[in-house]
Amino acid sequence: GNSVTQMEGPVTLSEEAFLTINCTYTATGYPSLFWYVQYPGEGLQLLLKATKADDKGSNKGFEATYRKETTSFHLEKGSVQVSDSAVYFCALSTGGGNKLTFGTGTQLKVEL
Amino acid sequence: DAGVIQSPRHEVTEMGQEVTLRCKPISGHDYLFWYRQTMMRGLELLIYFNNNVPIDDSGMPEDRFSAKMPNASFSTLKIQPSEPRDSAVYFCASTRTSGSPQYFGPGTRLTVT
Numbered sequence: 001g002n003s004v005t006q007m008e009g010p011v012t013l014s015e016e017a018f019l020t021i022n023c024t025y026t027a028t029g030y031p032s033l034f035w036y037v038q039y040p041g042e043g044l045q046l047l048l049k050a051t052k053a054d055d056k057g058s059n060k061g062f063e064a065t066y067r068k069e070t071t072s073f074h075l076e077k078g079s080v081q082v083s084d085s086a087v088y089f090c091a092l093s094t095g096g097g098n099k100l101t102f103g104t105g106t107q108l109k110v111e112l
Numbered sequence: 113d114a115g116v117i118q119s120p121r122h123e124v125t126e127m128g129q130e131v132t133l134r135c136k137p138i139s140g141h142d143y144l145f146w147y148r149q150t151m152m153r154g155l156e157l158l159i160y161f162n163n164n165v166p167i168d169d170s171g172m173p174e175d176r177f178s179a180k181m182p183n184a185s186f187s188t189l190k191i192q193p194s195e196p197r198d199s200a201v202y203f204c205a206s207t208r209t210s211g212s213p214q215y216f217g218p219g220t221r222l223t224v225t
Binding site for chain 1: 116143145154155157160162167168203205207210211213214215216217218219
């Protein structure tokens with residue numbers, strides 16, 4: 001079956017630090033990969049996506065590259081801000097289907 | 113667009129009571145999903161609909177849970193009778209086409225005492 005593994009949090013960084021949140025996956029077929037972000041008290045929002053190997057998704061300074069050889073989709077940002085504090089979820093879907101498989105989420109705290 | 117709308121935002125009820133959660137998807141979206149989020153189990157897909165028809169309800173935990181979608185703009189998730197272990201945040205999401213990113217509502221925080 002499909003599964004997503006994320007690094008455990010919380011991750012605490014100082015403002016302007018470099019961010020990496022690791023995500024690896026196991027899937028049948030060729031999955032589409034997503035990062036969702038959840039701000040306190042809100043629902044999940046799509047942050048970025050990639051649908052095939054070597055694609056790079058990017059949005060709001062965040063990037064992630066679909067690495068088929070390492071089955072990974074690590075999230076990166078060069079300089080985090082306090083406003084980036086949230087929980088980040090890696091997810092996948094396969095076969096053009098609708099069932100998203102989520103990781104457990106990684107909480108990010110950015111301090112001044 | 114107003115986004116996915118859920119009500120109520122918070123619900124506190126006593127064990128044994130019936131609970132109904134409501135969702136209005138984004139207009140024009142043909143798929144609707146119900147998720148449950150807990151600390152222990154993370155995000156779980158409970159059920160999803162396509163064109164108002166339930167497609168996969170394998171995530172519904174037990175017969176106490178039921179979901180309906182009487183029309184394209186409204187869905188309910190009902191728990192009867194409720195139990196303390198049902199306490200969680202319940203999210204509704206919708207999407208336009210198969211495989212497209214899903215748009216989530218703000219969630220309903222359910223507490224069963």
